[in-house]
Amino acid sequence: MAIPTPHIGCTEQGIIAETVLLPGDPLRAKYIADNFLEDVVQFNTVRNMFGYTGTYKGKKISVMGSGMGIPSIGIYSYELIHFYGVKNLIRIGSCGSLQEDVKIRDVIIGMGACTNSNYASQYNLLGTYAPIASYQLLSKAVKVAAEKEIDVKVGNILSSDIFYDADADSWKKWAKMGVMGVEMEAAALYMNAAYAGVNALCILTVSDSLVTHEVTTAEERQNTFTKMMEIALELA
Numbered sequence: 001m002a003i004p005t006p007h008i009g010c011t012e013q014g015i016i017a018e019t020v021l022l023p024g025d026p027l028r029a030k031y032i033a034d035n036f037l038e039d040v041v042q043f044n045t046v047r048n049m050f051g052y053t054g055t056y057k058g059k060k061i062s063v064m065g066s067g068m069g070i071p072s073i074g075i076y077s078y079e080l081i082h083f084y085g086v087k088n089l090i091r092i093g094s095c096g097s098l099q100e101d102v103k104i105r106d107v108i109i110g111m112g113a114c115t116n117s118n119y120a121s122q123y124n125l126l127g128t129y130a131p132i133a134s135y136q137l138l139s140k141a142v143k144v145a146a147e148k149e150i151d152v153k154v155g156n157i158l159s160s161d162i163f164y165d166a167d168a169d170s171w172k173k174w175a176k177m178g179v180m181g182v183e184m185e186a187a188a189l190y191m192n193a194a195y196a197g198v199n200a201l202c203i204l205t206v207s208d209s210l211v212t213h214e215v216t217t218a219e220e221r222q223n224t225f226t227k228m229m230e231i232a233l234e235l236a
């Protein structure tokens with residue numbers, strides 16, 4: 001298909017790696033490129049949604065912002081998959097805890113992603129689709145975490161369309177179903193990947209708790225962010 005796309009300005013095939021890390025914040029993508037990657041080239045500046053390719057331990061890997069919410073990650077992941085041939089898409093983000101035993105600063109991995117979004121309606125399925133992570137990426141991430149002695153919690157997450165919810169208690173119903181945390185992107189990423197037959201995973205650090213109302217400081221977020229990155233970068 002024709003490149004550049006409406007939202008990614010990369011004009012050559014082969015620049016974007018087969019594995020792309022997707023933080024929500026494009027400045028996070030820049031930070032990762034600056035601090036973790038070597039031989040970095042920038043491949044996107046459209047809408048300041050910065051994208052970079054570099055190497056990590058000799059392996060080619062890209063990192064690009066996804067923006068916030070299902071429509072935004074839906075667009076970027078679709079274009080990466082269908083126009084640039086990306087095969088492994090790994091969201092690295094933050095979430096709010098919905099459980100007493102999911103503490104701020106914990107690293108969690110979304111085995112499944114529930115959603116209140118209508119994104120799945122495009123597939124005209126006669127039922128409720130269950131968006132899930134790639135088992136290949138998930139099992140590898142769990143193995144890497146164990147090797148590095150990083151604790152991870154693996155389970156269900158909620159990709160919500162709503163940050164400021166008029167029903168302040170709506171999260172409690174998801175919590176009752178064992179959902180660990182809430183974020184705003186994974187379900188669309190998992191559906192786009194499934195529909196295209198490629199791999200996706202979502203790794204999150206817990207930035208705040210809907211249960212205890214605790215929040216992390218910027219410094220704490222940076223430390224847990226590094227743990228999450230150590231796992232994600234090994235998936236290239």
Ligand code: HPA
Nearest residue numbers: 094095096182183184207
């Ligand atoms: N809700 C949605 N997304 C989030 C949250 C939250 O509480 N915390 C971090 N990302």
